[in-house]
Amino acid sequence: MLFGIYADGGRRPLSSTLTQVGLRLRQSRRPREAFGTIWPSGQFSLAWNSRDDEGLDCETGEFLGANRDRDPVKGEAHSLSLSLRANSHREGKPRAPRGAHGITRHGQRLVRSAAALIERRYGRMRCKFATLTQPWLPPSAQSQLCRKWPEIVRQFLQWTQRKLRRQGLPTYVVSVTEVQTERLRMTGCPGLHLHVLYAGCKNPRPGQFAIDVDELREWWRSALKRAAGVEALRTPRCQIKPVRESAQGYLGKYMTKGRRAAGLWSDVCPQYPKPSSWYNVTANARTWVMRKVARGRHVGTWLEGLREFIRGGGRDREIKYERDIQVELDRGTTTVAWVGQFSADAMRCYCPP
Numbered sequence: 104m105l106f107g108i109y110a111d112g113g114r115r116p117l118s119s120t121l122t123q124v125g126l127r128l129r130q131s132r133r134p135r136e137a138f139g140t141i142w143p144s145g146q147f148s149l150a151w152n153s154r155d156d157e158g159l160d161c162e163t164g165e166f167l168g169a170n171r172d173r174d175p176v177k178g179e180a181h182s183l184s185l186s187l188r189a190n191s192h193r194e195g196k197p198r199a200p201r202g203a204h205g206i207t208r209h210g211q212r213l214v215r216s217a218a219a220l221i222e223r224r225y226g227r228m229r230c231k232f233a234t235l236t237q238p239w240l241p242p243s244a245q246s247q248l249c250r251k252w253p254e255i256v257r258q259f260l261q262w263t264q265r266k267l268r269r270q271g272l273p274t275y276v277v278s279v280t281e282v283q284t285e286r287l288r289m290t291g292c293p294g295l296h297l298h299v300l301y302a303g304c305k306n307p308r309p310g311q312f313a314i315d316v317d318e319l320r321e322w323w324r325s326a327l328k329r330a331a332g333v334e335a336l337r338t339p340r341c342q343i344k345p346v347r348e349s350a351q352g353y354l355g356k357y358m359t360k361g362r363r364a365a366g367l368w369s370d371v372c373p374q375y376p377k378p379s380s381w382y383n384v385t386a387n388a389r390t391w392v393m394r395k396v397a398r399g400r401h402v403g404t405w406l407e408g409l410r411e412f413i414r415g416g417g418r419d420r421e422i423k424y425e426r427d428i429q430v431e432l433d434r435g436t437t438t439v440a441w442v443g444q445f446s447a448d449a450m451r452c453y454c455p456p
Contacts, residue, residue, distance in 0.1 A: 135151040135152065136151065136152060136400060136403070137149055137150070137151055137400065137403030137404055137406065137407040138150050138151070138152065138398075138399070138400060138402075138403040139397075139398070139399070139402035139403035139404075139405065139406040139407075140396065140397070140398045140402065141396070141397040141398075141402055141406075141445075141453070141454070142212050142215070142216045142392075142396055143216040143217075143219050143220050143223075143392060143395040143396065143450065143454050144212065144215035144216040144218075144219045144351055144444070144450070145219070145423070145444045145445035145446065145447065145449065145450045146212055146215065146216075146442075146443075146444045147406060147442065147443055147444065147445065148440060148441070148442045149403055149406040149407060149410065149440060149441040149442070150403075150439060150440045150441075151403075151438075151439070151440075200377075200379070201379045201380070204365055204366075205363075205364070205365030205366075205381055206279070206358050206381040206382050210358075210381065210382045211355075211358050211382075213382070213384055213389065213392055214277055214279060214351075214354055214355075214358060214382050214384060215351040215354070215355060215358075216351075216392045216395070216396075217275065217277045217384050217388045217389070217391070217392050218277055218300055218350040218351035218353070218354050219350065219351045219447070219450065220275075220388075220391060220392065220395065220456050221273075221275050221277070221300065221301070221302055221350060221388075222346070222349070222350035222351070223450070223451060223455070223456045224273075224456035225273065225302040226307055227345075227346050227347075227349075227350065228307030228308075228345060228346075229302045229303070229304050229305075229306075229307050230300060230301070230302055230303070230345065230346040230350050231300070231301055231302070231303030231304070231312065231313075231314075231343055231344070231345060231346070232298065232299070232300055232343070232344055232345070232346050232350075232353055233297075233298070233299040233300075233301075233314070233319065233341070233342070233343045234296060234297070234298055234299075234340075234341065234342050234343075235259075235296065235297040235299070235319070235323050235339065235341050236294070236296050236339050236340040236341070237294055237295045237296065237327065237339060238327075238335040238336065238337040238338070238339050238340075239290075239292070239294075239335070239336065239337070240292075240331050240333065240335060241333065242292070242374075244331035244332055244333045245292055245293070245331070245375060246374070246375050246376065247330065247331055247332055248295070248327065248330050248331040249293065249295070249375050249376050249377065249378060250376050251330040252280070252295060252330075252378040252380075253378055253379050253380045254330070255326050255327070255330050256278060256280070256297060256380070256383050257383070258326060259278075259297070259299075259322075259323070259326065260276050260278065260299075260383055260385055262322060263276050263299065263301060263314065264276060264385065266313060266314050267301065267302075267303070267313060267314075270305070270313050271305070272302060272303070272304075272305065272313055273301075273302050274385065274387060275301065275302065275385060275387060275388040275391065276299060276300070276301045276383075276384075276385045276388065277299070277300045277301070277354065277382075277383070277384050277385075277388060278297055278298060278299045278300070278382065278383045278384075279297075279298045279354050279357045279358055279381065279382050280295060280296070280297055280298075280378055280380075280381045280382065281295070281296040281297075281298060281357040281364075282294065282295060282296075282364035282365075282367075282368060283296065284363070284364050284367060287364065287367060287368065287371055287372065288367070288371065291371055291372050292372065292375075293364075293368060293372060293375055295378070296357075298353070298354060298357050300346070300350055300353065300354060303343070309345075312343055314343060316341060316342065316343050319341050319343065320338065320339065320340075320341040323339050323341055324338060324339055327339060349447070358381075358382070365377065365381075395454055395456075397454075406441065410425075410441050413425065420446070421445055421446050421448070421449035422443055422444070422445055422446070422449075423443070423444045423445065423446050424443050424444055425441065425442070425443030425444075426441075426442060426443065427440070427441055428440040428441070428442060
């Protein structure tokens with residue numbers, strides 16, 4: 104197991120992709136080129152590769168350009184088959200089902216960026232945060248609900264979009280699924296919660312709500328009954344409230360909690376299937392986010408200059424945090440990436456909605 108050395112002195116396991124990148128940078132004598140990505144949420148990443156490649160996708164670690172069919176370590180061409188040459192003659196572990204490890208890193212960036220754009224365009228006072236809870240259900244009904252959870256959320260997003268469209272409001276909706284960890288430890292039964300963000304009023308005045316909470320509660324009760332096959336003993340709790348501080352901060356708290364709960368779920372109640380999706384972003388919001396993502400060599404060059412300024416003793420108040428990701432090799436350490444996040448004020452200038 105190879106470990107990365109971070110700016111805070113900590114050591115964390117690295118993926119095989121980052122290890123290959125580090126080995127390539129070590130072995131290559133060509134000048135390095137920077138490739139960067141900046142998300143609308145302010146999160147950024149910078150990676151390097153040798154100039155015989157078009158670039159390195161900082162999110163997936165995939166080498167781009169003319170040499171993408173070559174081995175990133177040995178420089179040998181891959182065989183043209185449906186499986187990787189390195190894995191075609193060995194039996195690996197079966198791939199974990201979708202959603203087994205909670206929300207993905209890409210999903211976190213997508214949710215944070217969508218929330219940031221909604222708040223930036225429509226204002227914090229117009230943003231609404233809805234929470235829908237799941238009451239206790241018998242084990243068989245709970246298992247069926249977990250299996251059908253993605254479909255329930257999909258129907259709810261469609262219902263919410265129709266409500267917003269009828270009132271002339273934007274139909275960008277983002278949701279995150281949360282598991283109540285305390286309830287999971289005490290009862291051995293996962294209590295699924297849904298947290299939803301949208302622009303829910305035309306005027307930023309207190310008490311303005313496009314969706315009535317009683318109507319929301321009745322729809323949610325009916326949806327849970329259809330999915331689980333039984334009527335819950337208690338009425339599900341639903342609430343809608345305005346965003347007080349930060350839209351992406353609201354959802355980010357539950358995304359972090361959800362990743363920890365996915366591991367606890369496997370230990371406490373493996374008999375219940377995990378939801379295949381822990382987040383949902385409507386198609387129009389997803390398109391909006393991807394159009395605002397800045398990615399390429401020009402971004403990498405700009406980020407590289409900013410990093411050199413900071414490493415030279417300069418201070419940039421527009422950066423909330425930043426750190427180097429390094430690979431520890433036999434001959435020393437090699438920096439393979441630089442990651443961090445810009446402040447919300449900086450992104451209002453750099454990435455207007």
